[in-house]
Amino acid sequence: DAGVIQSPRHEVTEMGQEVTLRCKPISGHNSLFWYRQTMMRGLELLIYFNNNVPIDDSGMPEDRFSAKMPNASFSTLKIQPSEPRDSAVYFCASSLGVGRGPQETQYFGPGTRLLVL
Amino acid sequence: LAKTTQPISMDSYEGQEVNITCSHNNIATNDYITWYQQFPSQGPRFIIQGYKTKVTNEVASLFIPADRKSSTLSLPRVSLSDTAVYYCLVGPFGNEKLTFGTGTRLTIIP
Numbered sequence: 452d453a454g455v456i457q458s459p460r461h462e463v464t465e466m467g468q469e470v471t472l473r474c475k476p477i478s479g480h481n482s483l484f485w486y487r488q489t490m491m492r493g494l495e496l497l498i499y500f501n502n503n504v505p506i507d508d509s510g511m512p513e514d515r516f517s518a519k520m521p522n523a524s525f526s527t528l529k530i531q532p533s534e535p536r537d538s539a540v541y542f543c544a545s546s547l548g549v550g551r552g553p554q555e556t557q558y559f560g561p562g563t564r565l566l567v568l
Numbered sequence: 569l570a571k572t573t574q575p576i577s578m579d580s581y582e583g584q585e586v587n588i589t590c591s592h593n594n595i596a597t598n599d600y601i602t603w604y605q606q607f608p609s610q611g612p613r614f615i616i617q618g619y620k621t622k623v624t625n626e627v628a629s630l631f632i633p634a635d636r637k638s639s640t641l642s643l644p645r646v647s648l649s650d651t652a653v654y655y656c657l658v659g660p661f662g663n664e665k666l667t668f669g670t671g672t673r674l675t676i677i678p
């Protein structure tokens with residue numbers, strides 16, 4: 452399996468522009484997670500889906516952020532409008548999502564490094 | 569979720585055994601202990617998970633005392649490629665959410 456795939460790997464944009472990050476989870480995984488990592492705040496969970504349904508979006512910073520999962524093999528994280536403080540590395544992760552065992556292993560993608568000027 | 573405390577950073581020489589201890593004083597009965605590793609410019613990667621006593625795999629060992637208020641990740645004979653940030657996480661059975669703390673930045677010196 453190719454693992455979790457994210458695109459683009461790098462994104463540079465100007466303040467006010469719309470940014471869309473994409474993620475393809477591992478085939479057969481039922482849960483998908485979006486994280487943001489910065490030096491100041493570390494690794495933060497933004498939102499996670501189970502069977503394409505958003506379960507917890509309490510980490511989404513504000514209305515400028517939105518996430519969708521239209522099917523089991525694709526998810527997007529959108530920022531509109533973007534601001535310089537959104538600059539960070541955004542990771543997508545997936546897991547089996549059966550919720551019947553110890554903390555399930557999450558498999559992370561390579562991340563998207565976003566710079567908003 | 570139980571709060572975890574780890575050293576911010578550690579240095580070690582190549583070939584040595586490295587032990588990173590994590591404190592989780594308010595761990596609950598149904599909590600498991602999980603460690604992730606993050607190399608520079610990569611996403612975190614699962615290393616090992618345990619509930620009590622000792623767990624060993626091809627990468628590391630995890631030691632958990634009887635009171636479970638702490639755990640120690642042991643990396644045998646480290647190499648330069650073990651330079652990474654190591655995160656200790658505690659969460660209940662069936663829990664899907666991971667809460668990452670600041671982690672321990674391990675630097676291996678040649």
